[in-house]
Amino acid sequence: MVKKIVIALVLIGLVGYAVFEFVQDQKRGVTGIEIGNSAPEFELQLLNDENETIRLSDLKGKKVVVNFWASWCKPCREEMPEIQTFYENKSDDVEVLAVNMTASEVKAENAHKFVEGKGYTFPLLVDPKNQASSDYKVLGLPETFFINSDGTINDFIKGQMDLEMLESKVKKLK
Numbered sequence: 330m331v332k333k334i335v336i337a338l339v340l341i342g343l344v345g346y347a348v349f350e351f352v353q354d355q356k357r358g359v360t361g362i363e364i365g366n367s368a369p370e371f372e373l374q375l376l377n378d379e380n381e382t383i384r385l386s387d388l389k390g391k392k393v394v395v396n397f398w399a400s401w402c403k404p405c406r407e408e409m410p411e412i413q414t415f416y417e418n419k420s421d422d423v424e425v426l427a428v429n430m431t432a433s434e435v436k437a438e439n440a441h442k443f444v445e446g447k448g449y450t451f452p453l454l455v456d457p458k459n460q461a462s463s464d465y466k467v468l469g470l471p472e473t474f475f476i477n478s479d480g481t482i483n484d485f486i487k488g489q490m491d492l493e494m495l496e497s498k499v500k501k502l503k
Contacts, residue, residue, distance in 0.1 A: 362466055364484060368395070368476045369464035373454035376429060376440060383426065383452055386480070392423045392502035393476040394495070397462050399430045400443035402470040404489035409449065411492045415499075416451040422478070423499055425451040430470065432459040477503045 362369075372384040385393065396412060398405035409427075416425050427449075429440045437457070444453055456462055465474060475484045475498045483502050486494060 362474070362482055362485065364482055366482050368393075368474065368480055368482055369461070371428075371456075371461040371464065373428060373456055373461060376444065376453040376455050383454060385426075385476075388424050389480050390478050392478050392499065394423070394425045394473060394499065395465075395476065396425070396427045396471060396473045397430055397456075397465065397467045398427055398471050399433050400439040401434065405471040406443070408471060408489050408491070409447070411490065411495060412451060413447075413449050414492055415495045419499075423502070426454055427451060428454045428456050428461055430459050430462045430467070431455045431457045433470075473498075475499065475502055479503070 368385060370385050372382050375381045375383065385395075394412075396408075398409070400406070412425060412427065419425065431437055431440060434440055437455075440453075440455065465472070469487060471489060473486045473490060473495075474482060475486075477483045484498050486498065490498075
């Protein structure tokens with residue numbers, strides 16, 4: 330009888346620990362990037378100009394929104410017009426970068442075809458080896474990171490966002 334009670338208590342303890350870890354993961358987010366961490370550095374080429382690159386560190390002192398997307402991702406396609414609307418009305422101390430997970434595209438030119446004629450004016454970057462998305466531990470698309478002017482992660486959104494969500498998160502940036 331005592332043996333059964335001990336086994337039951339051990340099982341309850343293990344389940345309790347598993348639930349605790351699950352809750353902690355949800356607080357952190359599955360991305361593995363924790364709020365307050367330094368945003369991983371990257372230098373990526375512009376989608377429409379292979380000769381021009383943008384480095385995240387060059388934007389230090391500005392609030393930065395980094396959105397990871399792919400042309401095959403329906404929620405990514407649906408949120409792009411919202412990002413454009415935000416970009417057209419943003420203040421000068423905020424920058425928006427949209428990083429295409431190029432290695433996940435069936436063909437690299439799919440990203441070009443997707444944005445063609447859409448009038449997006451925010452910087453669209455290519456991540457040909459998915460290095461930046463790997464550094465940010467992006468597991469699903471779209472995923473958006475909000476970076477304070479000191480280069481630390483303030484918040485992130487996993488999944489599609491709308492204009493209201495975007496504006497709300499940017500208001501909280503320091």
